[in-house]
Amino acid sequence: MPAQLNHTIVWCHDKMQSSAFVADILGLPAPRQFMHFQVVDLDNGVSLDFMEKEGDVALQRYAFLIGEDEFDTVFERISAAGPYWADPPCSKPGEINRHDGGRGVYFADPNGHLLEVITRPYG
Secondary structure, eight states: OOOOOOEEEEEESOHHHHHHHHHHHHTOOOOEEETTEEEEEOTTSOEEEEEEOSSOOOOOEEEEEOOHHHHHHHHHHHHHHSOEESSTTOOSBTOOBOGGGSOEEEEEOTTOOEEEEESSOOO
């Protein structure tokens, strides 16, 4: 079997809030509990396993590929949740990008992780 990403841990201060935020924004089923994680299952079999920690959370960037048809609905949720940007340095507020003929936008989760949705893979 070729190597495949199965899951990744998303460090956070409140796993219930953080996992629900991602699931809600992306229109995914509610997170499920597995051991001490709150798990968000993505459509390609990969999961985001949210785990709480005290102290600083090392900020990460997570990109999600969604369909062009889903973008408008997801973008409405992102817009309602707070600021968004067209670029990872967050220097183009209130804009989306159109890289590779698709659409993309960056936004922050409750812990400050930079999340991105795109409708076309880059490159």
